[in-house]
Amino acid sequence: MSMMAVAEQTETETVAEKKSPGKALWLLAPGVIWMTLFLVLPILMMVYVSFWTQTTFTIEPTLTLKSWITFFTSDTYLGALWTTVRIWLIVLVATVLVGYPAALFVGLFVKNKALQTVLLVLCVIPFWTSFLIRVLAWRPMLGKEGAINMILMNLGITDAPIEVLLFSELSVIIGMTQIYCVFMVGPIAFMLGRIDTSIIEAAQDLGAGFWRIFRTIILPLSMPGVVVGAIFVSVMVLGEFATSAALSGRKVNLLGNIIVTQVGSLKWAFAAVAGVVLTILMGAVVAALLRVVDLRKEL
Amino acid sequence: MSTVLQLKNITKTYGDMRALNGIDLALPGDAYISLLGPSGSGKTTLLRVIAGFEQPDGGAILFDGKRIDTMAPDKRGIGFVFQNFALFPHLSVAQNIAFGLENRDVEPSTDRRLIDAKVRDIISLVGLSGLEGRAVTQISGGQRQRVALARTLVTEPRMVLLDEPLGALDANLRARMRAELRAIRERCGVTFLHVTGSEAEALAMGDTVLVLESGRIAQSADSDTVYNRPASPAVARFLNCYNLFPGRIEGGAFVGGVGRFALGPAVTARSASPAYAIRYDRVSVRPRDAAITEDEIRIEANFVASEYSGAAVNSFFALDDGRVFEVESHLSHAAPETYAEQGRYALVWKREDALVYA
Numbered sequence: 001m002s003m004m005a006v007a008e009q010t011e012t013e014t015v016a017e018k019k020s021p022g023k024a025l026w027l028l029a030p031g032v033i034w035m036t037l038f039l040v041l042p043i044l045m046m047v048y049v050s051f052w053t054q055t056t057f058t059i060e061p062t063l064t065l066k067s068w069i070t071f072f073t074s075d076t077y078l079g080a081l082w083t084t085v086r087i088w089l090i091v092l093v094a095t096v097l098v099g100y101p102a103a104l105f106v107g108l109f110v111k112n113k114a115l116q117t118v119l120l121v122l123c124v125i126p127f128w129t130s131f132l133i134r135v136l137a138w139r140p141m142l143g144k145e146g147a148i149n150m151i152l153m154n155l156g157i158t159d160a161p162i163e164v165l166l167f168s169e170l171s172v173i174i175g176m177t178q179i180y181c182v183f184m185v186g187p188i189a190f191m192l193g194r195i196d197t198s199i200i201e202a203a204q205d206l207g208a209g210f211w212r213i214f215r216t217i218i219l220p221l222s223m224p225g226v227v228v229g230a231i232f233v234s235v236m237v238l239g240e241f242a243t244s245a246a247l248s249g250r251k252v253n254l255l256g257n258i259i260v261t262q263v264g265s266l267k268w269a270f271a272a273v274a275g276v277v278l279t280i281l282m283g284a285v286v287a288a289l290l291r292v293v294d295l296r297k298e299l
Numbered sequence: 300m301s302t303v304l305q306l307k308n309i310t311k312t313y314g315d316m317r318a319l320n321g322i323d324l325a326l327p328g329d330a331y332i333s334l335l336g337p338s339g340s341g342k343t344t345l346l347r348v349i350a351g352f353e354q355p356d357g358g359a360i361l362f363d364g365k366r367i368d369t370m371a372p373d374k375r376g377i378g379f380v381f382q383n384f385a386l387f388p389h390l391s392v393a394q395n396i397a398f399g400l401e402n403r404d405v406e407p408s409t410d411r412r413l414i415d416a417k418v419r420d421i422i423s424l425v426g427l428s429g430l431e432g433r434a435v436t437q438i439s440g441g442q443r444q445r446v447a448l449a450r451t452l453v454t455e456p457r458m459v460l461l462d463e464p465l466g467a468l469d470a471n472l473r474a475r476m477r478a479e480l481r482a483i484r485e486r487c488g489v490t491f492l493h494v495t496g497s498e499a500e501a502l503a504m505g506d507t508v509l510v511l512e513s514g515r516i517a518q519s520a521d522s523d524t525v526y527n528r529p530a531s532p533a534v535a536r537f538l539n540c541y542n543l544f545p546g547r548i549e550g551g552a553f554v555g556g557v558g559r560f561a562l563g564p565a566v567t568a569r570s571a572s573p574a575y576a577i578r579y580d581r582v583s584v585r586p587r588d589a590a591i592t593e594d595e596i597r598i599e600a601n602f603v604a605s606e607y608s609g610a611a612v613n614s615f616f617a618l619d620d621g622r623v624f625e626v627e628s629h630l631s632h633a634a635p636e637t638y639a640e641q642g643r644y645a646l647v648w649k650r651e652d653a654l655v656y657a
Contacts, residue, residue: 198385201352206454207373207403216402220389 043279050272059268067269071277077258081277084254087172087244088237088285094177095233096226099184103225106185107192108218120189123182131179135246138175142166142247167249175247180236184229191225192218223293234285238278255281303328303458303490304349309358311344318344319355320514326458326492326507331484333505334494337537341514342494346460349492350379363457373403378456382463384447386435392446393418393431399454421453425483441472448480452487459484461493465500477504498538502526510534532574532656541576541654542624548573548657556620560596563650570656579627581652584614584638585645597647600624602638614638616646 053062071077106119126134141147142165149161164170195218203213241256250257255278262271304326311319318341326332336342347353349360351372360368367375387395396418400408408414422428425445430438435446444464451459464480465473481504484491495501501508502522510518510525518530529535536543546555553560553575560575591597600616603623612635616624624646628635638644 196383196385198381198383199387201372202379202381202385202450203387203398203402205350205352205372205377205379206399206450207405208398209404212402212404216398217387 046272046275046279049268050276052269052272054267054269057266059266067273071270071273076253077274080253080255080258080274081281083169083252084238084256084278084281087169087176087252087254088234090173091176091180091237092230092233094173095181095184095229098177099181099229100188100226102181103185103188103192103222104218107189107222108195116189116193120186123185126179126182131242132246134179135175135243138171138178138247139166142171142174166247167251169248169252171247172244172252175243176237176240179243180233183232183236184226187228187232188222188225191222195221224295227289227293227295230289231286234289235282238282238285301328302326303363304492305361306349307359307361309345309348309355309360311341311348311353311355317514319348322358322514322516324509324516324519326490328490329488330490330506331481331504332490332492332507332509333501334492334509334511335498335501335537336494336496336511338496340511342496342511343462345511346379346462346492346494350377350460351375352379374405376457378451378454378459380447380451380459380461380464382466384443384467386443386446386450388436390435391431392427392433392435392438392442393422395435395446396421396449396453398450403454417453421449424452424486425449426479440468441476444468444476448483452483456489458490458492461491463495464493465495473500480504498540510537512537528568528654529576530568531570532572532576535574535576535654540579540627542579542582544575544622546573546575548655553655556622557598557618560653561650562655563594563653568654568656573657574655576654576656577648577652579613579625580611580629582624582626582646582648584616584626584628584636585647587643587645589645589647591645591647594650595647596650596653597645598624599643599645602640602642602644605638607635616644 049059050067051063051065052067053060053064054067102123106116110116110119129137139146143149144161144163144166146166148165149158152158153161199217200213203217208216239256240254241260244252244254244257245260255274258274259271259278262268262274302325304324306322306324309319309322309324310317320341322345334342334345344353348355348368351367351370355368358368359366362375362377367377372379387398390398397414400414400417408417418431422431425448427442427445427449430442435443438446444467448459448461448464461480465476468476477500480491480493493501493504495504501510502525505522508518508520508522508525509516510530512531512533517534518525520528520530525534526538526540529538529541532543532545535541544553544555544557544560546553548554548562549559551562553562553573555575587599598618600618603615603617605612605614610631611627611629614626614628616626618624626646
């Protein structure tokens with residue numbers, strides 16, 4: 001009798017075990033529902049709307065390629081696309097150039113873990129002020145009568161204020177590099193921190209100098225960090241509109257600024273075209289970056 | 300055999316702790332030397348000082364008669380094999396081994412064919428043929444050990460330091476790698492200095508065994524001498540095969556916690572802390588009423604437990620002062636005896652088998 005009970009119990013357990021993968025799938029349901037409703041559907045909608053017919057104040061669901069043709073024949077839109085790509089590339093390079101040495105210092109040369117954390121938190125401090133205040137704070141810094149020009153003129157280094165500092169592409173690049181640098185420092189410092197000191201000592205013992213070790217050991221081992229940082233920075237810079245609006249005096253138009261103005265003037269179809277182009281661009285950039293290293297293998 | 304490495308009064312202090320307390324040492328060329336020390340005895344520090352990863356506070360290191368203690372690690376001609384192997388995780392087996400040849404500051408090899416030939420030779424020397432293209436994350440612990448060794452040997456160092464090289468391997472593999480390491484060394488003809496915390500490993504591997512104890516070299520001799528004639532009670536304790544009694548010598552006898560042991564013509568070694576040592580396997584266990592001869596010493600103790608290890612049985616007895624006394628009986632001599640739990644037995648050994656430090 002009791003034997004029977006045990007056998008029965010074992011059977012139920014086996015059945016339950018067989019069922020469990022199906023049951024576990026339910027864990028995905030909230031995420032899948034959420035993403036479908038608020039990510040996949042809106043994106044599909046955006047693609048759909050980009051083919052609608054746009055008149056001055058209205059938009060009709062009659063399918064047409066007009067908005068797409070307008071986008072790819074207009075100098076304004078193509079110019080914005082080109083500016084977006086150019087500023088993205090420059091900011092990406094600038095964040096690597098500024099961020100990598102900082103990460104190298106924090107991740108490799110600071111041995112004390114507590115101090116490491118403190119330094120990384122210092123990098124995050126700019127985020128404790130609001131985005132708007134941070135961006136606007138650059139104006140008294142870079143303006144014609146701003147701090148930098150005053151100092152340069154008082155020291156006699158320049159006679160006249162350098163006007164290109166504010167309301168130019170340069171000011172947008174300076175502002176964006178400052179804001180997004182930390183997203184580069186974090187992942188790189190994390191990867192560098194994981195490099196075992198004895199690996200570097202081993203390379204030293206085998207006779208390699210610092211730059212050799214950097215090029216052959218440290219750089220390749222930190223590449224996953226650079227790629228993750230680059231993905232963060234790229235996604236954020238490509239979708240940017242606030243920094244360029246606040247620091248360029250509307251002279252620099254990114255795809256993000258185009259979308260904002262088109263939506264503002266109710267040109268939904270154009271906005272959707274720009275949105276689709278931006279989404280494809282981001283997707284391509286992320287895909288390209290992921291080809292650089294196999295993140296699944298490295299992390 | 301000529302001396303290759305000489306250390307003169309090397310000291311190294313971390314804060315208040317004296318890691319190295321005046322090390323004097325002369326190591327012969329073309330030999331396998333094991334450096335035995337308990338954890339915290341300063342053995343890793345000593346190795347890192349010789350390699351150049353740490354600067355000594357005082358003293359001199361001479362290699363082939365030239366001072367090297369101010370040189371950078373890579374200029375010393377000394378290879379270092381790390382305990383965790385420290386392989387370059389993003390490079391293949393062959394790339395790891397070729398690293399030193401390709402990337403050293405002094406005379407890097409640019410001739411691909413020469414590098415390939417040297418790498419091939421060393422790969423067959425350490426027995427890694429067929430694994431050249433594998434990632435170092437896809438090979439076993441023993442194979443990684445060989446890569447680490449090959450990577451160092453290919454740069455033709457004049458001496459190789461190994462920091463607990465077998466510590467990361469499982470017991471089975473460790474025994475095999477012991478013989479392998481010795482064979483590889485003989486084929487290369489350079490001196491290996493092998494640091495270990497295991498007395499069995501140190502005795503099995505070293506042509507010369509150095510025993511490091513609280514920052515000093517306590518003994519430097521061949522395995523047989525270290526095992527049979529440890530130079531100090533500390534060395535004896537660390538060898539893990541001696542029962543030690545503290546005490547003092549009084550009128551031709553050693554007075555310890557459990558009685559007076561008459562001294563024979565026994566060897567007496569000098570030591571700051573007097574002690575009496577008797578090896579586990581020199582003691583026999585007898586019933587309490589058994590007679591003893593003139594030259595035997597007898598104490599009584601209660602049986603606690605025994606441990607079977609295949610070739611021998613180790614029995615543990617509690618002495619009257621609470622101390623544990625260990626007896627090792629080799630099973631090739633006699634069938635194992637069973638002792639009564641908490642039973643009182645006589646432990647007997649020959650006077651001249653004891654080592655006396657005073």
